[in-house]
Amino acid sequence: MLAYIIRRLGYAIPILIGVNLLTFALFFVVNTPDQMAQVQLGDKHITPEAVQEWKAQRGYDKPLLFNPDKSGLSSVTDTIFYEKSLRLFALDFGKSDAGRSIAADIEQRMWPSLAVALPTFVIGISVNIAFALFIVMFRASIFDTSAMILCVALMSISGVFYVIAGQFFFAKEWNLVPISGYLSGADAWRFLILPVIIGVISGIGGGTRLYRTLFLEEANKDYVRTARAKGVPELTVLFRHILPNGLIPILTSVVVVIPSLFMGSLLVESFFGIPGLGSYTLDAIQSQDFAIVRSMVFLGSVLYIIGLLLTDISYTLVDPRVRLS
Amino acid sequence: MSTSAMDVSSVDVSTMNELGFRLHFLWSDILIFLLAASLIGFAITLYRSPLSRARWAQVFESKIGVAAFMVILFYVVVALVDSVHFQIQLEQTSESSEVHYAPEAKSLLDVVLAPMQGKDEKTYSAPFAIHSFAKATVELPDGGVAREFPRLLHGGSHLENEDEHLVDVMVKSLTIIGWALIPCLILIALHHAFLRKSASGLPWPVIYTTSAIIFLIATWALQMSEYYHVLGTDKVGQDVLCGALKAIRTGVLIGTLATLVTLPLAVLLGISAGYFKGWVDDVVQYIYTTLNSIPGILLIAASVLLIDVYIETHPEQFKLLSDRADFKFIALCFILGMTSWTGLCRLLRAETLKLSQLEYVQAAHAFGVSRWRVITRHILPNTTHLILIALVLDFSGFVLAEAVLSYIGVGVDPSMKSWGNMINEARAELAREPVVWWSVTAAFILMFVLVLAANLFSDRVRDAFDPRTSGSGKSDGGKVK
Numbered sequence: 119m120l121a122y123i124i125r126r127l128g129y130a131i132p133i134l135i136g137v138n139l140l141t142f143a144l145f146f147v148v149n150t151p152d153q154m155a156q157v158q159l160g161d162k163h164i165t166p167e168a169v170q171e172w173k174a175q176r177g178y179d180k181p182l183l184f185n186p187d188k189s190g191l192s193s194v195t196d197t198i199f200y201e202k203s204l205r206l207f208a209l210d211f212g213k214s215d216a217g218r219s220i221a222a223d224i225e226q227r228m229w230p231s232l233a234v235a236l237p238t239f240v241i242g243i244s245v246n247i248a249f250a251l252f253i254v255m256f257r258a259s260i261f262d263t264s265a266m267i268l269c270v271a272l273m274s275i276s277g278v279f280y281v282i283a284g285q286f287f288f289a290k291e292w293n294l295v296p297i298s299g300y301l302s303g304a305d306a307w308r309f310l311i312l313p314v315i316i317g318v319i320s321g322i323g324g325g326t327r328l329y330r331t332l333f334l335e336e337a338n339k340d341y342v343r344t345a346r347a348k349g350v351p352e353l354t355v356l357f358r359h360i361l362p363n364g365l366i367p368i369l370t371s372v373v374v375v376i377p378s379l380f381m382g383s384l385l386v387e388s389f390f391g392i393p394g395l396g397s398y399t400l401d402a403i404q405s406q407d408f409a410i411v412r413s414m415v416f417l418g419s420v421l422y423i424i425g426l427l428l429t430d431i432s433y434t435l436v437d438p439r440v441r442l443s
Numbered sequence: 444m445s446t447s448a449m450d451v452s453s454v455d456v457s458t459m460n461e462l463g464f465r466l467h468f469l470w471s472d473i474l475i476f477l478l479a480a481s482l483i484g485f486a487i488t489l490y491r492s493p494l495s496r497a498r499w500a501q502v503f504e505s506k507i508g509v510a511a512f513m514v515i516l517f518y519v520v521v522a523l524v525d526s527v528h529f530q531i532q533l534e535q536t537s538e539s540s541e542v543h544y545a546p547e548a549k550s551l552l553d554v555v556l557a558p559m560q561g562k563d564e565k566t567y568s569a570p571f572a573i574h575s576f577a578k579a580t581v582e583l584p585d586g587g588v589a590r591e592f593p594r595l596l597h598g599g600s601h602l603e604n605e606d607e608h609l610v611d612v613m614v615k616s617l618t619i620i621g622w623a624l625i626p627c628l629i630l631i632a633l634h635h636a637f638l639r640k641s642a643s644g645l646p647w648p649v650i651y652t653t654s655a656i657i658f659l660i661a662t663w664a665l666q667m668s669e670y671y672h673v674l675g676t677d678k679v680g681q682d683v684l685c686g687a688l689k690a691i692r693t694g695v696l697i698g699t700l701a702t703l704v705t706l707p708l709a710v711l712l713g714i715s716a717g718y719f720k721g722w723v724d725d726v727v728q729y730i731y732t733t734l735n736s737i738p739g740i741l742l743i744a745a746s747v748l749l750i751d752v753y754i755e756t757h758p759e760q761f762k763l764l765s766d767r768a769d770f771k772f773i774a775l776c777f778i779l780g781m782t783s784w785t786g787l788c789r790l791l792r793a794e795t796l797k798l799s800q801l802e803y804v805q806a807a808h809a810f811g812v813s814r815w816r817v818i819t820r821h822i823l824p825n826t827t828h829l830i831l832i833a834l835v836l837d838f839s840g841f842v843l844a845e846a847v848l849s850y851i852g853v854g855v856d857p858s859m860k861s862w863g864n865m866i867n868e869a870r871a872e873l874a875r876e877p878v879v880w881w882s883v884t885a886a887f888i889l890m891f892v893l894v895l896a897a898n899l900f901s902d903r904v905r906d907a908f909d910p911r912t913s914g915s916g917k918s919d920g921g922k923v924k
Contacts, residue, residue, distance in 0.1 A: 132729065133729070133732055133733050133736055136729065136730075136733035137733055137736060137737055140733065140737070141737075141745070144745055144746065144749060145745070145749075153752050153753075153756045154752065156755070156756060267899075270895065270898045270899060270902065271891075271895055273898060274839065274843075274891055274894040274895040274898050275887075275891060275894075276843045276846040276847065276866075276890065276894075277843075277847060278846050278847060278850055278863075278866050279866070279883075279887055282866070282869065282870065282873065282883065285873075286873050286878075290873070290874075378738070381738065384740060384851060385847060385850070385851075388851075399741065400851060403744045403745075403748065403851060403852065403853060404851075404852050406748055406751075406752075408745075408748075411741065411744070411745050411748070414738075414741055415737055415738070415741050415742065415745065418736075418737060418738035418741060419733075419736040419737050419738075422735070422736040422737075422738070423736055
């Protein structure tokens with residue numbers, strides 16, 4: 119097991135290098151730091167000196183890959199690629215283009231993101247599983263068909279509408295919860311409840327439909343038919359046989375997103391003014407702070423790869439037939 | 444970027460005061476027509492094979508499938524009509540023989556929507572309103588001034604007596620629908636009388652109803668726009684319905700173009716990875732794991748930001764505002780496509796791995812059939828169902844993504860009409876008191892109908908084409924018909 123994990127982590131390195139090279143190419147080769155400086159400084163202040171100063175302040179004035187002015191090792195290390203891209207491997211995010219420490223920002227903003235994303239994730243999955251199981255109980259009936267059409271309809275609504283409608287009715291018209299904002303500590307729940315509800319509702323359509331298919335696959339298997347033939351009551355079949363076995367593909371398929379919960383949701387966080395990583399990223403995108411966007415891309419990939427690893431491990435935990443090799 | 448103009452100015456159109464016009468192609472126009480042509484070609488190829496014809500028949504014999512198809516067809520036709528751009532010739536002011544054209548390109552849809560355009564109010568007004576939404580200072584006949592809701596310039600301006608307002612709306616609606624029903628009924632009756640016997644198993648009542656409903660709504664909205672603003676007006680007083688209809692082109696185009704970009708990458712890489720195995724497989728797997736590991740929305744946002752920087756630093760390449768918007772739009776489609784081909788690629792790789800172990804492929808190898816022939820004759824045709832299902836599913840995904848991206852600020856150019864931009868503006872409108880709800884509702888309805896139709900259609904396509912569901916579709920509980 120341990121050897122497997124270590125080997126899988128070894129596979130992750132070329133992928134992270136690939137991500138690194140891709141972001142490097144996007145942010146420094148396709149668009150040179152000169153162009154970034156022009157955009158950041160705006161039309162009025164573009165003088166060659168101002169551009170140089172902007173670049174020097176942020177360390178973008180070095181050569182891209184190889185510094186011929188330095189000798190020895192520092193001819194490679196005193197470059198943009200080393201300073202800005204390779205350093206990410208040590209989770210050294212450096213400073214944002216506005217001059218703040220990105221690592222400190224991430225550490226501080228991670229918790230509000232998690233406070234929204236984790237309840238949304240847990241409640242969402244439980245609700246979807248419950249609905250799916252309920253629909254499977256009435257499979258091949260008019261209830262099943264209409265529930266599926268409802269699911270497709272729910273899936274066809276853009277996430278933005280869920281947020282807009284939720285904010286409009288719950289917060290503005292009925293005054294049940296504050297429209298947006300965030301408090302740390304025990305009072306946070308008043309601000310969290312609406313984002314969580316909306317996050318859950320917006321996922322119901324797709325989730326329920328997918329889980330229903332998985333449960334149905336299980337319900338058509340031979341051992342379930344045998345159980346029914348033996349005279350096991352329908353509810354027992356549902357909860358003793360279909361549910362536990364159907365949960366295996368469901369749980370293993372959601373494990374991959376668990377690490378990424380830290381990243382938060384761009385849409386929900388910015389609509390509700392929650393100071394998490396999602397709104398952090400969005401602000402960076404809108405103010406064109408490339409240093410933050412770069413760091414978040416890298417962090418996101420790391421978390422995704424951890425998620426893949428967790429998925430593989432979870433397979434062995436829930437299904438002893440799968441061996442890691 | 445976009446002036447591959449064709450000169451047809453010799454054509455005189457009497458309704459345009461005998462002014463000429465010339466066609467003006469934006470790059471996205473050319474792409475959408477190429478796309479439509481290739482889709483028709485694809486459909487013809489599919490129609491030749493009896494197996495796929497039987498499967499398509501299954502799609503179109505289901506009521507939901509055919510109704511969804513009619514709705515999608517309506518959207519596509521609107522998008523195509525909106526993609527024929529031309530510039531109207533300006534009146535010759537001096538004696539110089541040089542011909543000048545209007546700087547702004549119009550589309551055929553603008554001609555159809557003429558009743559809604561050029562009737563701008565000052566600011567917001569509710570659907571069918573005759574009064575403005577905001578109070579303004581009005582001069583009274585006796586010389587005094589008062590703060591009140593002024594009458595709209597165009598909406599309901601034919602009414603002499605304000606009390607007739609509601610009655611007038613009802614009477615006009617009923618008259619229009621009554622008149623519009625007549626051609627529907629005649630066509631249906633004719634079809635029923637003469638063609639019914641030769642028709643296949645298509646559910647004609649559903650086709651009649653769907654097309655009649657689309658026709659009635661379209662006629663009603665168009666005719667009522669002569670008198671009222673059917674969906675109200677926006678902040679600068681433009682007709683909301685007109686804007687929402689113009690946004691259809693953006694939505695349909697983003698869905699189809701981005702899907703088209705994913706296709707060659709996914710098919711080429713997926714099939715070669717599964718067929719050649721070895722290092723090709725390793726490389727392809729590496730590429731898609733790397734791309735997958737980057738959070739999609741961040742990769743899209745980063746790429747769009749870079750496009751923005753490119754546009755800002757190369758202003759000389761984009762002379763017209765619409766050129767700029769069009770370039771950004773096509774770039775966005777490419778970025779969306781480039782970041783979302785991995786799912787289909789993985790499916791195709793797995794399917795090809797499975798197929799290449801089958802006896803008939805092994806037999807083809809043993810007979811000395813070349814690899815290229817094996818791929819094109821034996822593997823590719825057997826993966827069509829996967830490609831087809833992914834195509835339709837991706838389409839609705841991209842239409843939805845546009846709204847989110849425009850909200851984040853990395854979507855289509857703000858000067859372009861799109862549902863995402865409408866929703867974005869709506870956030871401020873919903874905070875007003877009383878609420879301006881019509882703009883966001885219009886975007887919601889038009890978008891919802893398109894995405895719902897695409898989703899339902901893709902369901903039917905999956906039921907018909909996926910060997911797993913088409914065999915056991917009924918025992919699955921999924922209603923095939």
